[in-house]
Amino acid sequence: MSNTKLLLRNQTAVITGASGGIGGAIAIALGKAGANVVINYYKDEEGAKETQQAIVDAGSKAFILKGDVGKEEDVIELFQKAKETFGAVHILINNAGIQIDEPFLSLSYESWKQVIQTNLSGAFLCAREAAKCFDEQGVDEEVSKASGKIVFISSVHDTIPWSGRVNYATSKGGMKMMMKSIAQELAPSKVRVNSISPGAIKTPINEHEWGNKEGEQKMLAKIPYGRIGEPDDIGGVAAWLVSDQADYITGTTVYVDGGMTLYPSFQEED
Numbered sequence: 001m002s003n004t005k006l007l008l009r010n011q012t013a014v015i016t017g018a019s020g021g022i023g024g025a026i027a028i029a030l031g032k033a034g035a036n037v038v039i040n041y042y043k044d045e046e047g048a049k050e051t052q053q054a055i056v057d058a059g060s061k062a063f064i065l066k067g068d069v070g071k072e073e074d075v076i077e078l079f080q081k082a083k084e085t086f087g088a089v090h091i092l093i094n095n096a097g098i099q100i101d102e103p104f105l106s107l108s109y110e111s112w113k114q115v116i117q118t119n120l121s122g123a124f125l126c127a128r129e130a131a132k133c134f135d136e137q138g139v140d141e142e143v144s145k146a147s148g149k150i151v152f153i154s155s156v157h158d159t160i161p162w163s164g165r166v167n168y169a170t171s172k173g174g175m176k177m178m179m180k181s182i183a184q185e186l187a188p189s190k191v192r193v194n195s196i197s198p199g200a201i202k203t204p205i206n207e208h209e210w211g212n213k214e215g216e217q218k219m220l221a222k223i224p225y226g227r228i229g230e231p232d233d234i235g236g237v238a239a240w241l242v243s244d245q246a247d248y249i250t251g252t253t254v255y256v257d258g259g260m261t262l263y264p265s266f267q268e269e270d
Ligand code: NAI
Pocket: 016, 017, 018, 019, 020, 021, 022, 023, 040, 041, 042, 043, 044, 067, 068, 069, 070, 095, 096, 097, 098, 118, 122, 153, 154, 155, 156, 197, 198, 199, 200, 201, 202, 203, 204, 205, 206
């Protein structure tokens, strides 16, 4: 058995929006590290099945459940089913998210509400239900040093303002303080809460940008490390962050962005 296999053995992870993209890659990475995985998906059942198959192929267990993270009853059901199936929940990856780009002057209240509902309220609902599971279980040192771990998949736009996407940047900025406040409140109960803030990662959410040569070049100009990220860049970091190797990390954000937050426009020219 490899070392990575040992990292999350006997732990159950709930991952929202895990039918593909970053959520799919995280689900597979956690499955490869030995976790039982609960795959929440919204629309893409085929994608969810592919994620499940990859986890089963890696020797771990996975089940699929459709649900809207912005609906309280769906979220309660998600965690109930996770507990029924695997007996406990140790990890939540709050990944589900949407982006609806509109200039501020014409940003509709509907688009504002939709993005906040999914990205921020959905993350809150899932975090609260996960925390209840952790509280019931307490710490089992045989399984993990923490009673539970929550990772928010935020964005570099929790710190970089983004014109034309005020709804999205606000949801991720709010997520940052939600993460820190929950981390502060639950640290005495041995719950670790952190964020991963990706830069530009090739997924369907931003295909309209990287999917053509001009868009790709514009993206690359913002990335000092010189490549657009892949979902696996996030998967590996997430698996490590929820493992006991990262046991002393709580209330912080790991930027996985090829240096996007280094303000590359300030780089000295030759
Ligand atoms: P994606 O569009 O492939 O994935 C988003 C997932 O969330 C999809 O599976 C979608 O079905 C699901 N989802 C949407 N609404 C939902 C709802 N109400 N309930 C449950 N699931 C729902 O895009 P990607 O890139 O994989 O996004 C994952 C997360 O990463 C998002 O939170 C996004 O904001 C964040 N992110 C992505 C970046 C990128 O460059 N791709 C950069 C920074 C952050």
